[in-house]
Amino acid sequence: MTKIGLEIHCQLTKLQSKLFCSCKANYREFQPNHNICPICMGLPGSLPRLNQKAVESATSIAMALSCETPEKIAFFRKNYFYPDLPKNFQITQLNVYGDMSIGGEGYVDVEGKKIKIRRIQLEEDPGRLIYEGESERTKITLVDYNRAGTPLVEIVTDPDFENPRQVRVFLNILSDLLENLGVSEPGLEGAMRADGNVSIEGGNKVEIKNIGSFHDLEKALHFEITRQKSLSERDIEIVQETRHWDDRRKITVSSRSKEEDQDYRYFLENDIPWVKIDQETMTSLQKNMPESISSKKERFVEKFNIAPQVADILASDKYYSDLFENAHSNSDAKDIANLITTDLMGFVDTKEKREESKLTSHHLSDLIAAINDKTLTRTSSKTALQEIVKSGKSVKELLTEMDLGQVSDSSEIESIIMQVFEDEKQAVIDAKENPETVNYLVGKVMQKTKGKADPTKTLELIKSKLN
Amino acid sequence: MNLKTSILDYINDVKSGSFTVEEFTSTTIQRIKDVDDDVHAYLSLNESAIEDARIIDKKISVGEKVGACYGFPISIKDNICIAGSKTTCASKILENFVAPYTATVVDKLQNEDVVITGKTNLDEFAMGLTTEFSAYGPTKNPWNLKYVPGGSSGGSAASVAANECLASLGSDTGGSVRNPASFCSVVGLKPTYGLISRYGLISYANSIEQIGPVTKTVKDCGFLLNIIAGQDSNDDTTIDNVNSDYLSDIEQGIEGKKIGIIKEMTSEGLSPEVSDATKNAIQDFEKLGASCEEVSLPTIPYTVAAYYTITSTEAGSNLARYDNIRYGYDFDSEGYEYNSYISKSRTKFGPEVTRRIILGGFVPSAGHAGKYFLKALKVKSKLISEVNRAFEKYDFLISPTAPVQPFQFGEKIDDPVTLMLLDYNTVTANLTGKPAISVPYRVTGGLPIGMQIIGNSKSEKSLLQAAYALESKTELPEVPL
Numbered sequence: 001m002t003k004i005g006l007e008i009h010c011q012l013t014k015l016q017s018k019l020f021c022s023c024k025a026n027y028r029e030f031q032p033n034h035n036i037c038p039i040c041m042g043l044p045g046s047l048p049r050l051n052q053k054a055v056e057s058a059t060s061i062a063m064a065l066s067c068e069t070p071e072k073i074a075f076f077r078k079n080y081f082y083p084d085l086p087k088n089f090q091i092t093q094l095n096v097y098g099d100m101s102i103g104g105e106g107y108v109d110v111e112g113k114k115i116k117i118r119r120i121q122l123e124e125d126p127g128r129l130i131y132e133g134e135s136e137r138t139k140i141t142l143v144d145y146n147r148a149g150t151p152l153v154e155i156v157t158d159p160d161f162e163n164p165r166q167v168r169v170f171l172n173i174l175s176d177l178l179e180n181l182g183v184s185e186p187g188l189e190g191a192m193r194a195d196g197n198v199s200i201e202g203g204n205k206v207e208i209k210n211i212g213s214f215h216d217l218e219k220a221l222h223f224e225i226t227r228q229k230s231l232s233e234r235d236i237e238i239v240q241e242t243r244h245w246d247d248r249r250k251i252t253v254s255s256r257s258k259e260e261d262q263d264y265r266y267f268l269e270n271d272i273p274w275v276k277i278d279q280e281t282m283t284s285l286q287k288n289m290p291e292s293i294s295s296k297k298e299r300f301v302e303k304f305n306i307a308p309q310v311a312d313i314l315a316s317d318k319y320y321s322d323l324f325e326n327a328h329s330n331s332d333a334k335d336i337a338n339l340i341t342t343d344l345m346g347f348v349d350t351k352e353k354r355e356e357s358k359l360t361s362h363h364l365s366d367l368i369a370a371i372n373d374k375t376l377t378r379t380s381s382k383t384a385l386q387e388i389v390k391s392g393k394s395v396k397e398l399l400t401e402m403d404l405g406q407v408s409d410s411s412e413i414e415s416i417i418m419q420v421f422e423d424e425k426q427a428v429i430d431a432k433e434n435p436e437t438v439n440y441l442v443g444k445v446m447q448k449t450k451g452k453a454d455p456t457k458t459l460e461l462i463k464s465k466l467n
Numbered sequence: 468m469n470l471k472t473s474i475l476d477y478i479n480d481v482k483s484g485s486f487t488v489e490e491f492t493s494t495t496i497q498r499i500k501d502v503d504d505d506v507h508a509y510l511s512l513n514e515s516a517i518e519d520a521r522i523i524d525k526k527i528s529v530g531e532k533v534g535a536c537y538g539f540p541i542s543i544k545d546n547i548c549i550a551g552s553k554t555t556c557a558s559k560i561l562e563n564f565v566a567p568y569t570a571t572v573v574d575k576l577q578n579e580d581v582v583i584t585g586k587t588n589l590d591e592f593a594m595g596l597t598t599e600f601s602a603y604g605p606t607k608n609p610w611n612l613k614y615v616p617g618g619s620s621g622g623s624a625a626s627v628a629a630n631e632c633l634a635s636l637g638s639d640t641g642g643s644v645r646n647p648a649s650f651c652s653v654v655g656l657k658p659t660y661g662l663i664s665r666y667g668l669i670s671y672a673n674s675i676e677q678i679g680p681v682t683k684t685v686k687d688c689g690f691l692l693n694i695i696a697g698q699d700s701n702d703d704t705t706i707d708n709v710n711s712d713y714l715s716d717i718e719q720g721i722e723g724k725k726i727g728i729i730k731e732m733t734s735e736g737l738s739p740e741v742s743d744a745t746k747n748a749i750q751d752f753e754k755l756g757a758s759c760e761e762v763s764l765p766t767i768p769y770t771v772a773a774y775y776t777i778t779s780t781e782a783g784s785n786l787a788r789y790d791n792i793r794y795g796y797d798f799d800s801e802g803y804e805y806n807s808y809i810s811k812s813r814t815k816f817g818p819e820v821t822r823r824i825i826l827g828g829f830v831p832s833a834g835h836a837g838k839y840f841l842k843a844l845k846v847k848s849k850l851i852s853e854v855n856r857a858f859e860k861y862d863f864l865i866s867p868t869a870p871v872q873p874f875q876f877g878e879k880i881d882d883p884v885t886l887m888l889l890d891y892n893t894v895t896a897n898l899t900g901k902p903a904i905s906v907p908y909r910v911t912g913g914l915p916i917g918m919q920i921i922g923n924s925k926s927e928k929s930l931l932q933a934a935y936a937l938e939s940k941t942e943l944p945e946v947p948l
Binding site for chain 1: 547548554561564566567568570665666667668669670673674700701702780781783784787788789790792793794806809828831832833836840
């Protein structure tokens with residue numbers, strides 16, 4: 001049986017400052033090496049100052065993943081030389097000498113299967129290396145320390161996945177969960193990274209690193225499973241090793257540096273005293289924890305009678321669920337949910353579009369109100385929605401400006417029907433013989449009125465005319 | 468004007484107008500010029516000392532609020548950062564390092580209007596007991612220039628002893644303040660771990676080291692401690708000292724106090740002179756009204772091994788950042804890749820630092836940690852419970868600060884193990900985090916002997932009372948320089 005385990009790194013991008021200094025956690029907007037200070041540069045004489053908020057955010061992740069959390073946590077030094085590490089050690093956590101990391105022993109329910117979370121730890125992100133030149137033997141390596149010290153949560157699963165598809169579902173659930181918690185924006189470049197390990201029946205475990213995206217992870221896992229199976233079929237031993245994902249060739253390559261042999265000489269980081277996480281903190285974190293996705297979904301279904309698929313989409317995505325929660329009243333909840341999932345999702349399907357979008361929850365409730373009091377047709381509402389996303393204009397403004405108001409005046413509709421009957425003689429004959437084809441004529445009327453004609457009234461009038 | 472004055476007397480004299488801060492500062496600088504070619508206590512001098520003094524004089528003359536220090540001259544060990552000036556750690560690898568920040572302790576002193584004379588010599592990165600491991604040449608003992616001043620804060624202790632300043636700040640990882648204080652006949656305190664901020668102190672073994680004052684008198688030590696102790700938001704390991712006043716009631720005496728004489732530090736390995744002095748000191752304590760008895764702390768024979776195992780591990784990690792990439796000395800990277808460049812650039816470390824880095828790579832490594840590093844941590848925790856138990860019975864624990872008197876240059880430098888045993892009496896305070904002070908007690912054969920008093924955690928106030936009581940029983944000659 002194939003076994004896959006994951007090691008996910010997620011930056012706490014919602015925090016103001018880095019893990020041990022007051023530089024910005026959001027390093028992305030800076031010129032290289034402009035978001036640094038003596039502490040994150042590890043200058044001699046500087047000392048780390050723990051960001052307590054990071055401990056709280058990480059703990060709430062542990063709680064959301066049903067982990068056990070120790071009463072006090074400690075930090076360790078992981079010692080190794082690398083140009084992106086200003087101190088040549090990384091401050092991280094370790095459970096070898098007892099449970100001292102943020103959390104462990106949790107789980108995530110993935111399509112009815114429990115994926116165990118082995119460990120969650122809080123650590124500092126290293127800086128970034130930028131290679132100049134495409135070749136393997138690239139000449140220049142540039143170092144940008146803006147990222148060094150960014151709060152990072154490492155989540156390690158047991159090898160509980162059976163196939164790459166489960167991995168994908170899990171990562172979607174996890175990334176929605178982190179966003180819902182308000183601790184991270186997994187959509188930001190580099191904010192969420194995952195490494196995997198794979199073993200097949202009777203074979204050794206192989207770790208895969210250097211994976212750029214979740215999409216690549218799935219490809220890398222597929223490749224690795226196929227590679228291992230073909231070795232196994234030919235009775236060749238699968239070596240326990242670390243392999244790197246080669247993004248250009250789309251294969252895994254045995255890594256030359258023997259990372260698995262590296263001795264990190266872990267020991268306690270004594271510059272940071274043990275952190276007690278008392279019951280009071282836990283209670284307050286629990287209290288302030290946002291509602292979980294599954295509970296939201298349940299609530300949407302039960303309270304508003306929203307279809308489970310629609311509720312699932314709404315609840316999983318913090319952007320949509322926030323819009324929904326702010327827009328709906330108890331009576332129009334279902335309509336708003338449908339408006340979001342059928343129409344809006346097409347207009348704001350990327351992070352950039354969401355950021356640029358001028359739409360507020362008021363727009364949604366106004367739109368539904370306009371549809372319900374028949375000043376706007378469902379079809380025109382889609383056009384209006386698109387315009388609102390772009391310009392942020394009010395529904396009222398748009399109704400006049402864009403000439404979107406619903407046409408329900410019988411004589412006006414009748415004159416359009418007459419025109420359609422003129423143009424579509426064959427269709428009129430067909431409709432007379434077979435009433436089921438009448439919708440074609442309704443459609444033509446809607447087309448002519450750009451969707452503004454009241455569809456119920458139009459149908460009534462056409463039917464009476466045909467008779 | 469007398470450069471041999473204590474800080475407290477100096478302040479009275481400046482307040483009463485006997486001399487100006489500038490006068491005292493320039494006399495001090497003249498003294499440095501006269502003797503420091505021989506003593507070599509300083510690695511660099513504060514070029515603006517006179518200017519700093521004038522500013523304070525101005526404040527005094529116009530009646531502006533003056534800080535508690537009234538411009539007394541103080542030297543700072545060169546592993547404590549002062550913004551804008553070099554901090555070398557007496558190492559070639561930091562030859563040109565200029566910190567962009569000032570250590571909390573220096574900040575606090577400057578806020579109280581101190582005049583900094585300069586940065587003092589040390590064993591490279593504070594690793595050593597004689598200052599012979601300074602990359603810039605050793606400091607000499609002002610009592611006899613052929614003898615070592617102790618270390619690693621040898622420059623600090625010698626600068627105070629040779630009247631090249633009134634006080635100094637050193638750092639004590641395993642005795643580095645107390646040992647040179649003992650060898651140079653000055654007062655040296657290693658406070659409770661966390662009492663003084665380490666922000667700006669370049670780490671050697673951060674879990675046990677502390678900055679400590681080096682002064683001529685116990686009262687001066689209390690005066691300095693009042694200024695530099697206390698919680699600091701830049702150092703998460705600092706503790707709240709609830710604004711203790713270490714100077715008030717310092718003359719209270721030690722009548723009725725119980726003193727434990729640490730058997731393992733007084734029975735074997737002491738030179739006859741140190742042994743005699745210790746016996747006298749015990750008698751003095753009893754005359755002062757304290758009761759003394761021997762106490763055995765059986766873990767002590769293992770402490771030096773544990774100390775070197777722990778400090779090497781931490782040093783290996785703390786000194787890993789010196790890869791000459793972000794700061795350091797001029798060294799062209801042409802022809803090197805990352806690994807060969809950093810290993811080449813790190814050959815600038817001196818022999819003792821290299822030795823400890825190598826040891827620090829070995830003792831915590833996979834497959835060896837159980838035998839060395841983890842065992843050392845066990846010794847540490849066993850020692851802590853032993854010492855805590857002793858403090859249930861005794862107010863103070865005493866021993867001579869060093870088992871021997873100062874020795875000549877070159878005598879022990881080639882024998883690292885013997886050199887390490889010099890730490891035998893001092894490392895216990897570091898491993899347990901307890902405060903300990905070295906008080907000048909005798910000068911025998913022209914060379915000083917200091918007594919060590921160890922107190923319980925955060926008991927600096929009573930520790931200084933005991934030290935003051937012992938100091939009042941002594942009458943010591945003046946330094947012959």
